[in-house]
């Protein structure tokens with residue numbers, strides 16, 4: 156009987172592993188305490204990044220517990236709304252997913268907003284060409300955006316359906332959400348998160364964790 160239950164336990168384990176593999180794609184959970192590799196995040200503007208130990212949850216909190224030991228702290232100040240941002244390459248078939256999810260920890264000092272930007276390949280070349288003369292905006296590919304308001308202390312889980320993203324560059328790309336890897340397209344190529352202040356003068360002070368694509 157014991158053998159049998161071990162056997163069924165193993166089957167359950169393997170099938171849940173397989174299930175997990177096609178239900179989400181982890182972008183980063185920062186558990187290596189390092190944002191410079193696996194994956195590498197680039198930084199722009201006046202946003203500071205720091206992989207930091209998560210505070211211990213005061214009471215039972217499943218979302219805080221799922222954030223593990225480390226998250227990425229974002230901080231910075233501005234006199235004109237825009238603070239800066241970070242980004243990383245993804246390169247997956249985004250048609251297998253329907254949502255972007257992340258956990259956001261608000262600290263006391265500033266609230267502010269995080270603008271999530273997703274880039275998908277429309278000229279079928281596994282690249283997002285950007286124009287350095289025009290703020291590094293894409294030249295041939297769609298950029299989709301959604302905004303997240305940073306809440307107070309504690310991790311808030313944010314799950315945004317791709318249908319809630321809007322085309323941030325009408326006239327560039329094909330204006331259709333087609334993040335698949337058909338016909339030579341690289342699909343969902345990269346993500347950026349841009350920090351904006353709540354007022355014209357202000358800043359951002361929050362942490363992000365468990366960035367993933369899911370159903």
Ligand SMILES: [Ca+2]
Nearest residue numbers: 184222223225
């Ligand atoms: Ca983490």
Ligand SMILES: [Ca+2]
Nearest residue numbers: 297324327328
């Ligand atoms: Ca577009």
Ligand SMILES: [Ca+2]
Nearest residue numbers: 277297331333
């Ligand atoms: Ca497109």
